[in-house]
Amino acid sequence: MEPIRAAIVGTGNVARLHAESLRELGEDVRLVGAVDVDGDRLTTFCDRHDVPARHRDLASLLEKDRPDLVHICTPPGTHYDLALACLEAGSNVLVEKPPTLSLAELDNLIEAERRHGAALATVFQHRFGTGALRLRAMLDSGVLGRPLVAICHTTWFRNQAYFDVEWRGRWDTEGGGPTMGHGIHQMDLLCAILGDWTEVSALARQQARRMETEDLSMAHVSFANGAVASVVNSLLSIREESYLRFDFERATVELTHLYGYGDDDWRITPAPEYADEVMAAWQAGSSGVPSAHRAQFAEVLRSLRMGTPAPVTSAESRRTMALVAGVYASAFTRAPVRPAELSTDSPFYRKMEGNGPRW
Structure with missing residues (x-):
């Protein structure tokens, strides 16, 4: 099969991680273009990572290179407009966190996904290290209670x-x-x-x-x-x-790290009466993959090949974004907040700060 054609928008430090991770994934993907408003930075990035097409604006990239997947690595305030343009052009999007600045913007992108048949995914790479996969599998199996x-x-x-x-x-x-x-x-x-x-x-x-x-x-x-x-x-x-x-009920599981974890950063303490069962499941679980960008990118590429939603989907991202909005809404209204209260009528739906924080 032909490699998936990927492009990167924004060529700062996080873009380097994206380019290096894509290269490590081999022939499944080809980095065909990059975009940056800073010409010198763009040239340095493309020379370093052997990117053939160089663009000063996104419209040029979308028209001339028609990428299957666009990685958005720009500051947060630019994510919404760039992602929307990609979806409208039929290109799938993988955007750094946070995907948008508000729930309203994210819902607009979800609607754009539906209209244009392209998909939006958010970079939440901590989900994809084998420690997290092992924990989720053990929880689903019931061995942890x-x-x-x-x-x-x-x-x-x-x-x-x-x-x-x-x-x-x-x-x-x-x-x-x-x-x-x-x-x-x-x-x-x-x-x-x-x-x-x-x-x-x-x-x-x-x-x-x-x-x-x-x-x-x-x-x-x-x-x-x-x-x-x-x-x-x-x-x-x-x-x-x-x-x-x-x-x-049957164990405590801990993760201590800073900006990314490996298997050695996890610790499990089983209850004595369940020690054998819990430890056997822990030791038999997935291992060997840290929570780096590469692990998520591999799953995104696999999903695009299979025609399934690329992780982390817009719906999954929305749950996390709603929790962020809920923290701000509760803090600034000084009252508990439930997800249903973050509806289109809420000021915290359109802006994380709502009508303004009470400092």
Whole structure:
């Protein structure tokens, strides 16, 4: 079969990860073009990664190269317009997180998928490491019992200079602070394991940094399966860590890493009476694949070949985005929020900050 024709929009640092991952996937995919408004950056990127077609605007790429899949690696505030143009041209889209700045924008893209027969997927690569796949399979099999309690903490550090960059720490360009732009990866993995959430109670603060958005949020989240989770998103934590913990009836499963994990970053502690069964299932599970971009890209390419929805689908992304919106809505209204309350009538449907935060 002919290789899938891929292109990259935005040639900054994250685009390098995309290009390298695509190259590692071999003959299944061919990087045919790239787009950037900065000509020097575009030239450097294309020379380094052997990209034949170079464009200063997306319309030129879509018209001349007609890619099957477009990777969007630009700042968050540009994602919606670029993704919409790709879908309207019939090209599938793989967009870096967050896919859009609001639920309204994401729903518009979901409608565009339906109209134009192309698909949108979001880069949430933590779902695709074998540790997460193993945990999900064990939960589905029943060997772990019911999920009871979870912890989802993204405690990272960014100094003031980081937010002094013009487009950072702003609602109109990033859609939020660490809840939207940093902890969303861990929150997505939390939802991938525990499923639909039913209520969130949260707070958000400008604790130490000077910017429009929050630099800290904390939330209590309830899930449809009865589990409850504590969620913390911080950019004030000098000892940085990403930590997820799932307490099931028969075992505790923990993941400690920073920006990506391998098998060695997981730990399981079974209840004594279930130790043999739980450990046998853990040791027999998938292994050997870290939570890097390549793992997700391989699944996206496989799905495109088979004509099935490419992960992470727009519907799955929406559940995570709704949780982000719920955190902000609860924090700024100072009341618990359920998913149904984030309807088109809610100010938090069109903007993550709603009618404006109460600092």
